[in-house]
Amino acid sequence: MIRFDNVGKRYGGGPEVLRDVSFELPEGSLTFLTGPSGAGKTTLLKLISLAERPTRGTIAMFGHDLSATPRSELPALRRRIGCVFQDFRLLDHLTAYENVALPLRIIGKPENAWRNDVEEIVAWVGLGERMHARPPTLSGGEKQRVAIARAVVSRPPLLIADEPTGSVDPEMGARLMRLFIELNKLGTSVLIATHDRGLIEAADARELRLFAGRINQAAGARWT
Amino acid sequence: MDVNPQSRPARTTPLFPRGGGGEGALFGVMAIMSFLACLTLALALGAARLAHAWEQGLSGQATVQIVESDAVPMEAQIEGALGILSNAPGIASARRLTATESSDLLRPWLGDVDLAAVPVPVLIAVTLDPVVALDAVKLREDLSRAAPGATFDDHSRWNEGLTAASSTIGWGAYAILALIALAAAASVVFAVRAALNAHRDVVDVLHMTGARPGFIASQVQGRFFLLGGEAGLAGLGGALLFVVIIALIGSADALFLPALSPGWSDIVWFLLVPLSAAIIAMLTARFAVGRFLADTN
Numbered sequence: 001m002i003r004f005d006n007v008g009k010r011y012g013g014g015p016e017v018l019r020d021v022s023f024e025l026p027e028g029s030l031t032f033l034t035g036p037s038g039a040g041k042t043t044l045l046k047l048i049s050l051a052e053r054p055t056r057g058t059i060a061m062f063g064h065d066l067s068a069t070p071r072s073e074l075p076a077l078r079r080r081i082g083c084v085f086q087d088f089r090l091l092d093h094l095t096a097y098e099n100v101a102l103p104l105r106i107i108g109k110p111e112n113a114w115r116n117d118v119e120e121i122v123a124w125v126g127l128g129e130r131m132h133a134r135p136p137t138l139s140g141g142e143k144q145r146v147a148i149a150r151a152v153v154s155r156p157p158l159l160i161a162d163e164p165t166g167s168v169d170p171e172m173g174a175r176l177m178r179l180f181i182e183l184n185k186l187g188t189s190v191l192i193a194t195h196d197r198g199l200i201e202a203a204d205a206r207e208l209r210l211f212a213g214r215i216n217q218a219a220g221a222r223w224t
Numbered sequence: 225m226d227v228n229p230q231s232r233p234a235r236t237t238p239l240f241p242r243g244g245g246g247e248g249a250l251f252g253v254m255a256i257m258s259f260l261a262c263l264t265l266a267l268a269l270g271a272a273r274l275a276h277a278w279e280q281g282l283s284g285q286a287t288v289q290i291v292e293s294d295a296v297p298m299e300a301q302i303e304g305a306l307g308i309l310s311n312a313p314g315i316a317s318a319r320r321l322t323a324t325e326s327s328d329l330l331r332p333w334l335g336d337v338d339l340a341a342v343p344v345p346v347l348i349a350v351t352l353d354p355v356v357a358l359d360a361v362k363l364r365e366d367l368s369r370a371a372p373g374a375t376f377d378d379h380s381r382w383n384e385g386l387t388a389a390s391s392t393i394g395w396g397a398y399a400i401l402a403l404i405a406l407a408a409a410a411s412v413v414f415a416v417r418a419a420l421n422a423h424r425d426v427v428d429v430l431h432m433t434g435a436r437p438g439f440i441a442s443q444v445q446g447r448f449f450l451l452g453g454e455a456g457l458a459g460l461g462g463a464l465l466f467v468v469i470i471a472l473i474g475s476a477d478a479l480f481l482p483a484l485s486p487g488w489s490d491i492v493w494f495l496l497v498p499l500s501a502a503i504i505a506m507l508t509a510r511f512a513v514g515r516f517l518a519d520t521n
Contacts, residue, residue, distance in 0.1 A: 049432065079434030089429050093241040102239075106435040111236065150433075 001027045001158060001189055002048060007057030009043055017043045019213045021057070025191060027157070030184040032200045033193040035210035041193040044210065045162050048191065049083045050074055062157070079103065082151030082188075084161035088143045090135040096146045097122060097131045103154040118153060125149045125179065141172040148176065152183055159183060160191045165199060177203060239430065239443045240423050250415040251455045257408045258459020258501050261401055262494045263466065268397035269490050275390035278383065286358075286378040288318070288348040293373035302346055304370030309350060312366070314358030321347040352378075408501065409508040412448060416512035419444070427517075441513040445506045452505025456498025463494060 002025040009018040018040045025031060033041050046052040047059060050066070059066045062080060069077070082103075090099045098105075100122055104114040122131050125145040135143055144164060151159055161180070165173030177199055184190045194200065200207060209216040288309065290301050302320060309318035321329075326344055352358055360378055367374045420427055430440050467490075 051432065075434045075436045077434075078432065083432055089425070089432070091239070091426055091429060094237050094239075098237055102429065103433045105236075105239075106430060106433055106439050108439070 001025050001029075001062065003060040004047075005058045005060075007047065007054045007059060009040075009047060009052065010055050016055075017213050018047075018054075021210075021213075021215055023208060023215060025158075025189060028184070028187060028189055030181065030190045030203065030205040031192070032203075032205055032207045033191055033210065034195070034200065034207055035216070037195075038212075039210040040213045041210055042162060045083075045160050045191075045193055048158075048160055049081055050078050079107075079154065080156050080158060082154070082156040082159040084144070084147045084151045084159070084164050086163040086166050088135070088147045090143055090146055090150075092135050095132045095134055096127055096138065096142075099135070099146055100149040100153050102150055107154075121149045121153045122146075126175075141168040141176075144168055144172075144176060145179075148179060152188065156188070158189045158191070160193075162193045163195070164192060165194065165196055170198070173199060174202070238447065240419070240426055240447060242447070246415055246418050247451060250411055251451060251458075253411045254408055254452055254455030254501055254505065255458040255462070257404050257411075258456040258497050259462040259466075260459075261404045261497050261500075262460055262463030264397050264400045264404065265493055265497065266463075266467075266490045268394050268401070269493060271390045271394035271397060275387050275394070278386040278390065284352055284354065286315075286350040286352055286376065288350060288367065289375050289377065290346045290348070290371055291373040292343055293371070295372050296370075298346065298373075301371035301373055302348075305348060305367055305374050308363070308366045308370055309348065312358070312363050314353050314356045315363075316351045316353045318348050318350045321349055350376075405500070405504055408452075408504055412452070412505050412508040413512045416444060416448065416509045417516055420513065420516050431517075437514055437517045440517065441510045444513050445509045448509035449502045449506035453498050453502030455505075456501030459501070460494050460498050463497075464491065467491075 004021050004023050007018060007021045008016050010016045021040075021044065033044065035041055043052065047054055048061075050061075053066070061077060064073075064077065091102075094102075097118060101111075101114065101118045104118065105111075119128075119131065122128060125148055127142060127145055127149070130138065130142060135146070138146065144167065148161070148164070151161070159180070164176055164180075168176065173196065180190050180192060181203060192199075288305055290298070290305060292298055293301060296304070306318055306320065309315055326347055329347070330344070358378070360376065364376050367376055427440065430443075
């Protein structure tokens with residue numbers, strides 16, 4: 001599904017944040033991306049979410065070599081990736097329902113074509129009663145669940161999440177993790193960047209370790 | 225499912241919230257430009273009216289002027305000229321001006337003097353046939369034989385000059401309208417970029433979720449279409465108020481040539497101004513969003 005070959009990334013004239021990163025994410029996998037702060041996890045997620053382009057190496061996604069993919073085709077690729085960010089990135093002037101509906105709204109279909117799907121997914125993340133509340137009135141955990149619902153509402157084949165449990169209590173973290181595992185069992189490939197060892201140990205999943213911009217050879221440049 | 229549909233909003237919220245990015249300032253600028261566009265349009269329409277009025281007034285008339293000649297006595301010249309004019313194709317009628325009428329024409333320049341002692345030329349007022357074309361060259365030849373002191377003036381020299389003058393005013397007005405449109409478009413570009421910067425979070429989220437530039441532009445251009453239209457209506461309202469005030473205080477004729485002053489019939493054309501403002505704002509916003517996304521992604 002995703003393949004990195006000797007990928008490097010630097011911002012401007014600064015040092016390389018990622019160096020010679022090579023790995024492959026199989027279809028239907030559940031993977032944790034771990035490493036200390038500054039290891040390059042967020043940059044790696046930005047490359048996968050097509051928010052950034054590598055300065056060297058090649059990335060292949062869904063059968064497309066990104067270096068040869070014209071810019072006009074990137075939106076279609078982005079629609080196949082659901083993203084959950086640590087800071088949620090919800091739009092405060094929209095309701096929870098409208099935030100979740102965003103990926104369906106941009107396709108241009110009328111609301112009656114997706115209203116039921118959105119209401120179902122919002123209820124699935126446990127926010128049926130808060131559907132028409134706006135983000136400023138939601139708690140951190142509720143915002144995180146809205147962000148997750150938005151990321152999966154269009155049933156993308158790949159879900160990436162950056163520290164999805166970083167701003168919630170352990171109980172809510174475990175609940176969110178169960179959501180990810182359920183999605184994975186439904187066929188979605190899931191990549192979660194986290195520091196939370198408890199989360200990793202609780203799930204029977206592979207781990208991709210980053211250290212100082214490289215896949216950590218000492219830890220075994222491998223799935224563990 | 226624990227859904228609470230009671231509090232569902234009545235309609236879809238715009239993706240870009242109103243406000244931010246200096247839209248209030250843009251409204252003011254667009255309203256002022258629409259006001260100026262209405263008045264400039266009135267000038268252009270007035271210039272066209274003026275040209276038409278001059279053309280109609282002058283092109284239907286001609287004059288034969290007869291002065292003393294050694295070869296032919298004056299009365300014979302007049303009779304000969306009237307005879308030729310009455311038979312010439314393209315001439316509807318010809319009438320000798322009376323001595324009083326001639327005096328009236330000269331009074332502004334000579335004052336109240338006795339013209340009997342002055343060799344005043346005799347004038348024949350000629351009305352041209354609007355349907356049959358006049359052969360002015362042949363007429364001049366015929367007149368020169370029968371009345372050597374006669375000169376035929378079809379006013380074309382004046383007509384051309386005045387028409388050219390009014391045409392210049394008209395084109396000048398259209399050029400000003402084009403400049404106003406350009407300035408409005410430039411203002412919209414700045415406002416769109418400011419609005420997108422102010423709502424950068426919305427752009428980023430839309431981008432991340434796979435929105436195409438065309439979709440993002442469609443969310444912005446509708447807003448600017450309304451803003452341009454509303455500002456255009458405000459400018460139109462100001463222009464109408466101006467026309468009414470000018471008409472009420474009755475100073476139009478003192479300020480302008482009568483045909484150049486704004487008329488009630490211009491109001492129909494004024495309605496094009498808010499529509500144009502809305503379309504200019506919408507198209508420019510679409511263009512500006514495209515450039516913004518290309519620059520920032």
